[in-house]
Amino acid sequence: MPRFDRRTFLATAVSAAACSGFAAKSSADATGLGDIAAAKGIWFGSWTRGSSLDQDGPYTAMYARECRLIVSGLELHWDAVEPQQNAKEFAEGDAIFNWTLRHGKKFRGHALVWHERLPKWFAGLSGRAAAESALVTHIRVTAGRYAGKTYSWDVVNEAIRLPDGRADGLRNSKLMEQIGPEYLDLAFQAAREADPGALLVLNEYDIELPTEDEPDRFQALLNLVDGFKARNVPIDAIGFQSHLQTKEHSAFDQGELAGRLKALADRGLKVLITEMDMVDRASPSDVAARDADVAAYWRDYLDVMLASPALVAVVTWGLTDKDSWITRGDLPEFKRSDGLPPRPLPFDTEYRPKPVYFAMAEAFKNAPKR
Numbered sequence: 088m089p090r091f092d093r094r095t096f097l098a099t100a101v102s103a104a105a106c107s108g109f110a111a112k113s114s115a116d117a118t119g120l121g122d123i124a125a126a127k128g129i130w131f132g133s134w135t136r137g138s139s140l141d142q143d144g145p146y147t148a149m150y151a152r153e154c155r156l157i158v159s160g161l162e163l164h165w166d167a168v169e170p171q172q173n174a175k176e177f178a179e180g181d182a183i184f185n186w187t188l189r190h191g192k193k194f195r196g197h198a199l200v201w202h203e204r205l206p207k208w209f210a211g212l213s214g215r216a217a218a219e220s221a222l223v224t225h226i227r228v229t230a231g232r233y234a235g236k237t238y239s240w241d242v243v244n245e246a247i248r249l250p251d252g253r254a255d256g257l258r259n260s261k262l263m264e265q266i267g268p269e270y271l272d273l274a275f276q277a278a279r280e281a282d283p284g285a286l287l288v289l290n291e292y293d294i295e296l297p298t299e300d301e302p303d304r305f306q307a308l309l310n311l312v313d314g315f316k317a318r319n320v321p322i323d324a325i326g327f328q329s330h331l332q333t334k335e336h337s338a339f340d341q342g343e344l345a346g347r348l349k350a351l352a353d354r355g356l357k358v359l360i361t362e363m364d365m366v367d368r369a370s371p372s373d374v375a376a377r378d379a380d381v382a383a384y385w386r387d388y389l390d391v392m393l394a395s396p397a398l399v400a401v402v403t404w405g406l407t408d409k410d411s412w413i414t415r416g417d418l419p420e421f422k423r424s425d426g427l428p429p430r431p432l433p434f435d436t437e438y439r440p441k442p443v444y445f446a447m448a449e450a451f452k453n454a455p456k457r
């Protein structure tokens with residue numbers, strides 16, 4: 088059962104709103120979540136529509152105020168930076184990277200290798216050597232371009248998929264066809280060589296808790312990590328995407344999640360929350376009740392994650408409901424049956440903070456310092 092009590096939450100949210108003086112302090116010098124988290128040694132930030140950062144005043148101000156970490160989105164996927172082999176396109180990646188540094192923030196790259204964003208020409212390469220060389224060159228050039236000034240890289244995104252039927256639990260993809268499972272080792276080694284200072288992350292969905300479809304996903308992840316360790320492959324951290332759903336709150340198993348974090352910490356790994364947001368499909372139409380549901384689970388989840396000394400960063404997949412892939416309806420199963428727009432992120436479409444914003448602020452304030 089969730090240990091959350093809605094009445095306590097509302098009282099906390101109201102007093103947090105009053106204390107933070109958030110509404111009154113909307114200028115860039117106001118304290119944001121990034122500052123509150125930083126006081127505990129935690130990086131807070133978000134994915135952003137990079138192209139809007141220099142065009143939309145209130146949007147830019149929100150990112151400048153709230154984030155200490157800025158995460159690239161579409162700009163640095165392989166198919167975006169190398170649409171034709173050896174023809175590099177870094178204009179958009181450079182723009183978000185430069186905005187980040189100009190505003191005194193840390194940059195986090197997403198993602199060097201992802202099966203969904205391979206350039207079309209990759210599948211047409213003939214021979215394993217050509218595919219390996221293309222992969223390594225891409226990583227050397229991309230991670231090398233921002234080397235020394237990047238906090239972390241998602242080196243590989245979503246490498247596991249149990250229904251594909253492999254004994255190692257790895258996903259069948261063009262990478263697997265062209266190179267084999269060694270593509271993972273190659274990718275991490277190339278990233279380390281290109282940017283020795285960046286935290287190298289394997290980013291995964293549905294590793295927070297067992298799911299009906301893939302109950303053994305986390306074990307497959309541990310097996311992969313143990314293989315990396317045995318082969319001296321440089322991996323530093325695991326990214327928990329954390330696309331949560333309010334319908335899961337009642338079954339949220341805090342002990343299970345804490346055990347997973349410990350298993351990773353025992354292996355010397357750090358943990359990042361990398362894409363947090365929340366599907367509110369199972370919550371009421373009433374906005375206040377729905378926002379309270381989202382905030383409640385978000386807070387319970389964060390409390391467990393922040394209690395682990397391995398947790399170093401919290402990243403949301405956007406700050407405003409306006410930007411979210413959930414609101415956009417990318418996955419039909421995330422749409423609401425009442426037809427109302429989902430409310431998955433800390434700010435509404437008018438950039439007003441919602442209860443989940445204050446729940447996050449409280450969670451950071453209560454987190455142990457690291």
Ligand code: GLA
Pocket residue numbers: 244292328362404412
């Ligand atoms: C995944 C990916 C992200 C993004 C989100 C939602 O989790 O890692 O790059 O596409 O889905 O859009």
